[in-house]
Amino acid sequence: MQRGDRELPAGRSEDTRRTRPSANKPTMSRRVPFAHQVANDLRDRIIRGDLPPGGRIVERALCEMLAVSRTPLREALKLLEVEGLVELSQNKGARIMSFTPEEASNLFEVIAGLESLAAEIAATRIEAADLDRLDDMHARMLVHYRLQEKDPYFELNSTIHDTIVRLSGNPILIATHSNLMLRARRGRYMAIIDPLRWEESVNEHEALMAALHARDAEAARRVWKRHLLRTGETVCVVLMEAGGSQVAAADDMAT
Structure with missing residues:
Protein backbone atom coordinates (compact mmCIF):
# COMPACT_ATOMS: atom_id res chain seq x y z
CA MET A 1 0.00 0.00 0.00
CA GLN A 2 1.40 3.40 -1.02
CA ARG A 3 1.93 6.11 1.53
CA GLY A 4 -1.16 8.26 1.78
CA ASP A 5 -3.48 5.50 0.53
CA ARG A 6 -6.14 4.24 2.90
CA GLU A 7 -7.77 0.86 3.19
CA LEU A 8 -11.15 0.74 1.46
CA PRO A 9 -14.29 -0.86 2.91
CA ALA A 10 -15.11 -4.34 1.61
CA GLY A 11 -16.92 -4.32 -1.71
CA ARG A 12 -15.60 -0.91 -2.68
CA SER A 13 -12.90 -0.75 -5.34
CA GLU A 14 -10.17 1.84 -5.54
CA ASP A 15 -11.58 3.06 -8.87
CA THR A 16 -14.79 4.23 -7.20
CA ARG A 17 -13.02 6.04 -4.37
CA ARG A 18 -13.90 9.72 -4.36
CA THR A 19 -11.11 12.23 -4.36
CA ARG A 20 -11.57 15.81 -3.34
CA PRO A 21 -11.22 17.95 -6.49
CA SER A 22 -8.70 20.73 -6.44
CA ALA A 23 -10.03 24.26 -6.67
CA ASN A 24 -8.49 24.64 -10.12
CA LYS A 25 -9.44 21.21 -11.46
CA PRO A 26 -12.84 20.40 -13.02
CA THR A 27 -15.00 17.82 -11.27
CA MET A 28 -14.97 14.60 -13.29
CA SER A 29 -18.30 13.45 -14.75
CA ARG A 30 -19.90 10.30 -13.43
CA ARG A 31 -21.34 9.55 -16.88
CA VAL A 32 -17.94 8.53 -18.28
CA PRO A 33 -15.86 5.66 -16.81
CA PHE A 34 -13.33 7.17 -14.43
CA ALA A 35 -10.26 5.77 -16.22
CA HIS A 36 -11.54 7.28 -19.49
CA GLN A 37 -11.95 10.65 -17.79
CA VAL A 38 -8.36 10.47 -16.56
CA ALA A 39 -7.24 9.45 -20.06
CA ASN A 40 -9.10 12.42 -21.55
CA ASP A 41 -7.34 14.78 -19.15
CA LEU A 42 -3.93 13.27 -19.89
CA ARG A 43 -4.59 13.33 -23.63
CA ASP A 44 -5.39 17.05 -23.50
CA ARG A 45 -2.18 17.72 -21.57
CA ILE A 46 -0.14 15.74 -24.11
CA ILE A 47 -1.77 17.55 -27.03
CA ARG A 48 -1.03 20.95 -25.50
CA GLY A 49 2.55 20.02 -24.65
CA ASP A 50 2.10 20.16 -20.87
CA LEU A 51 3.50 16.62 -20.83
CA PRO A 52 6.46 16.85 -23.25
CA PRO A 53 7.26 14.21 -25.88
CA GLY A 54 9.81 11.71 -24.60
CA GLY A 55 9.14 12.67 -20.99
CA ARG A 56 9.24 9.91 -18.39
CA ILE A 57 5.94 9.41 -16.59
CA VAL A 58 6.25 9.55 -12.81
CA GLU A 59 3.07 8.00 -11.45
CA ARG A 60 3.19 9.72 -8.07
CA ALA A 61 3.57 13.14 -9.69
CA LEU A 62 0.69 12.51 -12.09
CA CYS A 63 -1.53 11.20 -9.29
CA GLU A 64 -0.94 14.43 -7.38
CA MET A 65 -1.46 16.54 -10.50
CA LEU A 66 -4.79 14.89 -11.36
CA ALA A 67 -5.90 14.17 -7.79
CA VAL A 68 -6.44 10.48 -8.56
CA SER A 69 -5.14 7.17 -7.23
CA ARG A 70 -2.78 4.88 -9.11
CA THR A 71 -5.32 2.33 -10.34
CA PRO A 72 -7.34 4.65 -12.64
CA LEU A 73 -4.10 6.33 -13.71
CA ARG A 74 -2.60 3.03 -14.83
CA GLU A 75 -5.80 2.09 -16.67
CA ALA A 76 -5.75 5.49 -18.39
CA LEU A 77 -2.14 5.01 -19.45
CA LYS A 78 -3.06 1.67 -21.04
CA LEU A 79 -5.78 3.43 -23.05
CA LEU A 80 -3.30 6.05 -24.23
CA GLU A 81 -0.80 3.34 -25.14
CA VAL A 82 -3.36 1.91 -27.57
CA GLU A 83 -3.71 5.39 -29.08
CA GLY A 84 0.05 5.65 -29.58
CA LEU A 85 0.48 8.54 -27.16
CA VAL A 86 2.20 6.63 -24.37
CA GLU A 87 4.83 3.89 -24.33
CA LEU A 88 4.68 1.38 -21.47
CA SER A 89 7.71 -0.79 -20.75
CA GLN A 90 8.39 -3.11 -17.82
CA ASN A 91 12.10 -2.31 -17.98
CA LYS A 92 12.08 1.40 -18.81
CA GLY A 93 8.78 2.47 -17.26
CA ALA A 94 6.27 4.72 -19.01
CA ARG A 95 7.07 7.60 -21.35
CA ILE A 96 5.19 10.08 -23.50
CA MET A 97 5.71 8.99 -27.09
CA SER A 98 8.02 11.22 -29.10
CA PHE A 99 6.61 13.12 -32.07
CA THR A 100 9.22 13.56 -34.79
Whole structure:
Protein backbone atom coordinates (compact mmCIF):
# COMPACT_ATOMS: atom_id res chain seq x y z
CA MET A 1 0.00 0.00 0.00
CA GLN A 2 1.40 3.40 -1.02
CA ARG A 3 1.93 6.11 1.53
CA GLY A 4 -1.16 8.26 1.78
CA ASP A 5 -3.48 5.50 0.53
CA ARG A 6 -6.14 4.24 2.90
CA GLU A 7 -7.77 0.86 3.19
CA LEU A 8 -11.15 0.74 1.46
CA PRO A 9 -14.29 -0.86 2.91
CA ALA A 10 -15.11 -4.34 1.61
CA GLY A 11 -16.92 -4.32 -1.71
CA ARG A 12 -15.60 -0.91 -2.68
CA SER A 13 -12.90 -0.75 -5.34
CA GLU A 14 -10.17 1.84 -5.54
CA ASP A 15 -11.58 3.06 -8.87
CA THR A 16 -14.79 4.23 -7.20
CA ARG A 17 -13.02 6.04 -4.37
CA ARG A 18 -13.90 9.72 -4.36
CA THR A 19 -11.11 12.23 -4.36
CA ARG A 20 -11.57 15.81 -3.34
CA PRO A 21 -11.22 17.95 -6.49
CA SER A 22 -8.70 20.73 -6.44
CA ALA A 23 -10.03 24.26 -6.67
CA ASN A 24 -8.49 24.64 -10.12
CA LYS A 25 -9.44 21.21 -11.46
CA PRO A 26 -12.84 20.40 -13.02
CA THR A 27 -15.00 17.82 -11.27
CA MET A 28 -14.97 14.60 -13.29
CA SER A 29 -18.30 13.45 -14.75
CA ARG A 30 -19.90 10.30 -13.43
CA ARG A 31 -21.34 9.55 -16.88
CA VAL A 32 -17.94 8.53 -18.28
CA PRO A 33 -15.86 5.66 -16.81
CA PHE A 34 -13.33 7.17 -14.43
CA ALA A 35 -10.26 5.77 -16.22
CA HIS A 36 -11.54 7.28 -19.49
CA GLN A 37 -11.95 10.65 -17.79
CA VAL A 38 -8.36 10.47 -16.56
CA ALA A 39 -7.24 9.45 -20.06
CA ASN A 40 -9.10 12.42 -21.55
CA ASP A 41 -7.34 14.78 -19.15
CA LEU A 42 -3.93 13.27 -19.89
CA ARG A 43 -4.59 13.33 -23.63
CA ASP A 44 -5.39 17.05 -23.50
CA ARG A 45 -2.18 17.72 -21.57
CA ILE A 46 -0.14 15.74 -24.11
CA ILE A 47 -1.77 17.55 -27.03
CA ARG A 48 -1.03 20.95 -25.50
CA GLY A 49 2.55 20.02 -24.65
CA ASP A 50 2.10 20.16 -20.87
CA LEU A 51 3.50 16.62 -20.83
CA PRO A 52 6.46 16.85 -23.25
CA PRO A 53 7.26 14.21 -25.88
CA GLY A 54 9.81 11.71 -24.60
CA GLY A 55 9.14 12.67 -20.99
CA ARG A 56 9.24 9.91 -18.39
CA ILE A 57 5.94 9.41 -16.59
CA VAL A 58 6.25 9.55 -12.81
CA GLU A 59 3.07 8.00 -11.45
CA ARG A 60 3.19 9.72 -8.07
CA ALA A 61 3.57 13.14 -9.69
CA LEU A 62 0.69 12.51 -12.09
CA CYS A 63 -1.53 11.20 -9.29
CA GLU A 64 -0.94 14.43 -7.38
CA MET A 65 -1.46 16.54 -10.50
CA LEU A 66 -4.79 14.89 -11.36
CA ALA A 67 -5.90 14.17 -7.79
CA VAL A 68 -6.44 10.48 -8.56
CA SER A 69 -5.14 7.17 -7.23
CA ARG A 70 -2.78 4.88 -9.11
CA THR A 71 -5.32 2.33 -10.34
CA PRO A 72 -7.34 4.65 -12.64
CA LEU A 73 -4.10 6.33 -13.71
CA ARG A 74 -2.60 3.03 -14.83
CA GLU A 75 -5.80 2.09 -16.67
CA ALA A 76 -5.75 5.49 -18.39
CA LEU A 77 -2.14 5.01 -19.45
CA LYS A 78 -3.06 1.67 -21.04
CA LEU A 79 -5.78 3.43 -23.05
CA LEU A 80 -3.30 6.05 -24.23
CA GLU A 81 -0.80 3.34 -25.14
CA VAL A 82 -3.36 1.91 -27.57
CA GLU A 83 -3.71 5.39 -29.08
CA GLY A 84 0.05 5.65 -29.58
CA LEU A 85 0.48 8.54 -27.16
CA VAL A 86 2.20 6.63 -24.37
CA GLU A 87 4.83 3.89 -24.33
CA LEU A 88 4.68 1.38 -21.47
CA SER A 89 7.71 -0.79 -20.75
CA GLN A 90 8.39 -3.11 -17.82
CA ASN A 91 12.10 -2.31 -17.98
CA LYS A 92 12.08 1.40 -18.81
CA GLY A 93 8.78 2.47 -17.26
CA ALA A 94 6.27 4.72 -19.01
CA ARG A 95 7.07 7.60 -21.35
CA ILE A 96 5.19 10.08 -23.50
CA MET A 97 5.71 8.99 -27.09
CA SER A 98 8.02 11.22 -29.10
CA PHE A 99 6.61 13.12 -32.07
CA THR A 100 9.22 13.56 -34.79
CA PRO A 101 9.24 15.87 -37.83
CA GLU A 102 9.31 12.82 -40.11
CA GLU A 103 6.24 11.33 -38.45
CA ALA A 104 4.43 14.68 -38.61
CA SER A 105 5.21 14.99 -42.32
CA ASN A 106 3.95 11.48 -43.04
CA LEU A 107 0.83 11.92 -40.93
CA PHE A 108 -0.26 15.23 -42.40
CA GLU A 109 0.41 14.05 -45.94
CA VAL A 110 -2.17 11.30 -45.43
CA ILE A 111 -4.55 13.49 -43.43
CA ALA A 112 -4.41 16.15 -46.15
CA GLY A 113 -5.53 13.54 -48.67
CA LEU A 114 -8.35 12.29 -46.46
CA GLU A 115 -9.68 15.67 -45.37
CA SER A 116 -9.47 17.21 -48.84
CA LEU A 117 -11.47 14.27 -50.20
CA ALA A 118 -13.99 14.76 -47.40
CA ALA A 119 -14.28 18.47 -48.23
CA GLU A 120 -14.80 17.68 -51.91
CA ILE A 121 -17.58 15.20 -51.11
CA ALA A 122 -19.15 17.47 -48.48
CA ALA A 123 -19.35 20.38 -50.92
CA THR A 124 -21.66 18.36 -53.16
CA ARG A 125 -23.80 16.88 -50.37
CA ILE A 126 -23.95 19.43 -47.58
CA GLU A 127 -27.43 20.42 -46.44
CA ALA A 128 -28.48 23.89 -45.37
CA ALA A 129 -28.73 22.95 -41.68
CA ASP A 130 -25.19 21.54 -41.65
CA LEU A 131 -23.86 24.60 -43.45
CA ASP A 132 -25.56 26.84 -40.90
CA ARG A 133 -23.89 24.90 -38.07
CA LEU A 134 -20.51 25.23 -39.75
CA ASP A 135 -21.10 28.96 -40.23
CA ASP A 136 -21.86 29.30 -36.52
CA MET A 137 -18.76 27.35 -35.46
CA HIS A 138 -16.61 29.31 -37.91
CA ALA A 139 -17.91 32.65 -36.59
CA ARG A 140 -17.20 31.64 -32.98
CA MET A 141 -13.76 30.40 -33.96
CA LEU A 142 -12.99 33.81 -35.49
CA VAL A 143 -13.93 35.50 -32.21
CA HIS A 144 -11.44 33.34 -30.34
CA TYR A 145 -8.81 34.12 -32.98
CA ARG A 146 -9.30 37.88 -32.60
CA LEU A 147 -8.99 37.50 -28.83
CA GLN A 148 -5.96 35.21 -29.28
CA GLU A 149 -7.62 32.52 -27.17
CA LYS A 150 -5.73 29.46 -28.32
CA ASP A 151 -7.45 26.68 -26.39
CA PRO A 152 -11.09 27.46 -27.29
CA TYR A 153 -9.96 28.32 -30.82
CA PHE A 154 -8.27 24.94 -31.12
CA GLU A 155 -11.35 23.07 -29.85
CA LEU A 156 -13.65 24.73 -32.38
CA ASN A 157 -11.07 24.36 -35.14
CA SER A 158 -10.82 20.62 -34.44
CA THR A 159 -14.60 20.28 -34.37
CA ILE A 160 -14.87 21.97 -37.77
CA HIS A 161 -12.28 19.61 -39.25
CA ASP A 162 -14.03 16.58 -37.77
CA THR A 163 -17.41 17.82 -38.99
CA ILE A 164 -16.16 18.16 -42.55
CA VAL A 165 -14.91 14.58 -42.38
CA ARG A 166 -18.23 13.37 -40.96
CA LEU A 167 -20.16 15.14 -43.71
CA SER A 168 -18.38 12.98 -46.28
CA GLY A 169 -20.66 10.17 -45.15
CA ASN A 170 -17.87 7.68 -45.84
CA PRO A 171 -17.45 5.37 -42.81
CA ILE A 172 -14.02 4.09 -43.90
CA LEU A 173 -12.70 7.62 -44.39
CA ILE A 174 -14.16 8.70 -41.04
CA ALA A 175 -12.68 5.75 -39.12
CA THR A 176 -9.25 6.07 -40.75
CA HIS A 177 -9.13 9.80 -40.05
CA SER A 178 -10.18 9.30 -36.42
CA ASN A 179 -7.40 6.77 -35.88
CA LEU A 180 -4.73 9.02 -37.40
CA MET A 181 -5.86 12.06 -35.42
CA LEU A 182 -5.08 10.31 -32.14
CA ARG A 183 -1.44 11.01 -33.00
CA ALA A 184 -1.77 14.12 -35.15
CA ARG A 185 -4.01 16.31 -33.00
CA ARG A 186 -1.13 17.51 -30.86
CA GLY A 187 0.65 18.49 -34.07
CA ARG A 188 -2.32 20.58 -35.14
CA TYR A 189 -2.15 22.42 -31.82
CA MET A 190 1.55 23.17 -32.41
CA ALA A 191 0.70 24.88 -35.70
CA ILE A 192 -1.01 27.83 -34.01
CA ILE A 193 2.16 28.64 -32.07
CA ASP A 194 3.35 30.55 -35.16
CA PRO A 195 1.29 33.81 -35.38
CA LEU A 196 1.78 34.12 -39.14
CA ARG A 197 0.67 30.55 -39.75
CA TRP A 198 -2.29 31.07 -37.43
CA GLU A 199 -3.47 34.03 -39.53
CA GLU A 200 -2.87 32.08 -42.73
CA SER A 201 -4.86 29.15 -41.36
CA VAL A 202 -7.83 31.39 -40.56
CA ASN A 203 -7.80 32.71 -44.12
CA GLU A 204 -7.82 29.13 -45.42
CA HIS A 205 -10.85 28.34 -43.26
CA GLU A 206 -12.57 31.40 -44.76
CA ALA A 207 -11.79 30.11 -48.25
CA LEU A 208 -13.21 26.69 -47.42
CA MET A 209 -16.46 28.20 -46.14
CA ALA A 210 -16.76 30.20 -49.36
CA ALA A 211 -16.24 27.03 -51.41
CA LEU A 212 -18.87 25.15 -49.41
CA HIS A 213 -21.40 27.95 -49.85
CA ALA A 214 -20.68 27.95 -53.59
CA ARG A 215 -20.98 24.13 -53.70
CA ASP A 216 -17.60 24.22 -55.47
CA ALA A 217 -16.19 20.74 -54.82
CA GLU A 218 -12.91 21.31 -56.64
CA ALA A 219 -12.19 24.55 -54.77
CA ALA A 220 -13.04 22.90 -51.44
CA ARG A 221 -10.66 20.02 -52.18
CA ARG A 222 -7.85 22.33 -53.31
CA VAL A 223 -8.16 24.78 -50.41
CA TRP A 224 -8.37 22.07 -47.75
CA LYS A 225 -5.48 20.04 -49.10
CA ARG A 226 -3.23 23.10 -49.16
CA HIS A 227 -4.42 23.97 -45.64
CA LEU A 228 -3.48 20.57 -44.20
CA LEU A 229 -0.17 20.34 -46.05
CA ARG A 230 0.82 23.80 -44.80
CA THR A 231 -0.15 22.78 -41.28
CA GLY A 232 2.09 19.72 -41.58
CA GLU A 233 4.99 21.86 -42.80
CA THR A 234 4.57 24.23 -39.87
CA VAL A 235 4.46 21.37 -37.38
CA CYS A 236 7.71 19.97 -38.80
CA VAL A 237 9.41 23.35 -38.41
CA VAL A 238 8.13 23.74 -34.83
CA LEU A 239 9.32 20.24 -33.93
CA MET A 240 12.78 20.81 -35.40
CA GLU A 241 13.17 24.16 -33.64
CA ALA A 242 11.88 22.77 -30.34
CA GLY A 243 13.99 19.62 -30.37
CA GLY A 244 16.43 20.79 -27.73
CA SER A 245 13.84 22.39 -25.47
CA GLN A 246 11.68 19.27 -25.59
CA VAL A 247 14.57 17.16 -24.38
CA ALA A 248 15.17 19.60 -21.52
CA ALA A 249 11.47 19.63 -20.64
CA ALA A 250 11.37 15.86 -20.66
CA ASP A 251 14.33 15.76 -18.28
CA ASP A 252 12.61 18.25 -15.97
CA MET A 253 9.47 16.13 -15.94
CA ALA A 254 11.44 13.06 -14.87
CA THR A 255 12.97 14.78 -11.86
